[in-house]
Amino acid sequence: MDSESDLAPDSESLQLLEDGLRKTMLSTSGAALDAALADLGWADMLADMPDLAIPLVFRLLGETGSHASVLNDVLLETIGGLPGGTPPMPYAGGGWVVWERQNSDNSTLGGLPLRQVPDGELMRLGDARRAVGWWLVGSARAMLTLARQHALERVQFGKHISSFQAVRHRLAETLVAIEGAEATLSLPGDDNPDLTALLAKAAAGKAALTAARHCQQVLGGIGFTAEHDLHHHVKRSLVLDGLLGSSRELTRKAGAGLRARGSAPRLAQL
């Protein structure tokens, strides 16, 4: 739409925005980050340029390892809910959770303020799945960065372990998964936005789990300690994969759709 392209910032101001967001996310998390994002104009960004705001903000949450409750806002935008609400979100296995806006002690792995609730309402999840997908590939990139750095620094048998093919191939495999998932997330998908988003979430969850497995292995013992940052991203990936349907569930759902339809939709067109 013309009105949207008028609002779209140029690449320089986009870079400034990204730098500002990254800096904020690196210095704060949780409810304080929500407040900081509100000051930075998150509500307007989401309303006026969601195709730019969602990938940017959620990818950076993944890359920085920070968190905020902004997924609520994406869902509220979809269902036309009142600002500040916390709509129940489906979780793997038929469960429901709400994403608390206040910091709280709870049992969720890795410290996200998710609280299990008994029930929720079905709603369109396309934008929200895409958002979590970007978060997952951001987390995957963060893990790849940590593992790559370790491989370049760590010396065994008198060599940097980055020179060993077994290590290199694990990292290469991780990059393939991430790039593939980003391609699915970047597809416009106008013909079938729900299926496009479902597949993108599935690809992103799979990429993050692939990254977690390979990067954990490359990092060896140090990556298993709480002193190293890796575990934050591993735990985040596990939780976010389950949120709004796990990669495994969504893949099965896509398969059921193919059987019902009798053919495979070509969602990506030139």
Add this chain to the structure above:
Amino acid sequence: MTVPSTAEFRSQLVAWLDDNDLTPPADRSLQGHMRQFARVQRALYDADWGRYGWPQHAGGLGGAAILRAIVGEEVVGRRLAEPGPYSMLEVLAPTMIDYAPAELAAEMVPRLLSGEEQWCQGFSEPGSGSDLASLTTRAVQRGDEWIVNGQKVWTSFAQYSHRCILLTRTGDADTPNHEAITAFFVDLDTPGITVRPLRTMHDVDEFCEVYFDDVVVDASRMLGKPGGGWRLAMDLLPYERSTCFWQRIAYLYSRFDALIGEVGKIGGLGSSIDSDLGEAYLALHTLRCRSRATQHRLADGHKLGPDTSIDKVLLANAEQRLYDTARDLLPGAVELDNTDWRTEFLYSRAATIYGGTAEVQRNIIARRLLDLGKE
């Protein structure tokens, strides 16, 4: 002639394909496939569809390369031509246009585009597979001619080909490998050339051994400069992995549709079948999204490079996943019945080998994209 927009182009092409019956005959042999491909190319060329996306100085009508990808997708997706022979055209024509002397390209490329000729690619050798730069087929200059001796292998469709784009060693022992290789455009009916088809495990003689015994090649047939053959080989890879891949993906989707149809007929336990189909679909969809982005990068004038190794890994994985799924969901179709699934399943085992092995792709990704330094 003005070049239409992408959407107009596709709808006009689809209308033309609906009006012009190019259904392949029953002959499912490799020779039958080659004959059908030549027939389809001739028809597309005569109706101009086979000329869009190629430069005017090489027999084309201009326009973006993405138009060729659309023709390939529609033709291969409808199973009018097999992707293998088609891929040679998409790899070798751009290479000729970029590297051959202008007159030679203007003379020869239209013969390839119009289906009049088939060409092949003489790169791999018995001693030089993944380590292509170590190739030993030698070309020695004698006046205005070069004398070629050596052996190539895995040369697809050589027995049906009129010409070969051939890599030879021209440098001496002190020349670094990557400056010692020179490319030639060789007529395969030149005396001294022997072509011997290789029987593969999927029972199709697609690949050949090609022997060169004192073969005389005119200096005017050199592609690029002496020592520029490695550059040509590297520049060729992105063609192999852009437009070509889009066709192959269209083919894999058409086979996936066939699988979904057959699975629908036999029924069975729901949720594990759904998971298997979903996994195959996710792999194909991811590949298609990535390849789409690659076509657009190429169309926007970006130079494709090591990033296409990611496309190659995704393609090989998706292809093997698809045929593994077919074998799982259609029990016996590969082992007990002599169907297309058998041939294709077996052929798919090579997807992680040809065009640069899965391991070489990962080496490239590690070195060039992740900047991990040398092994």
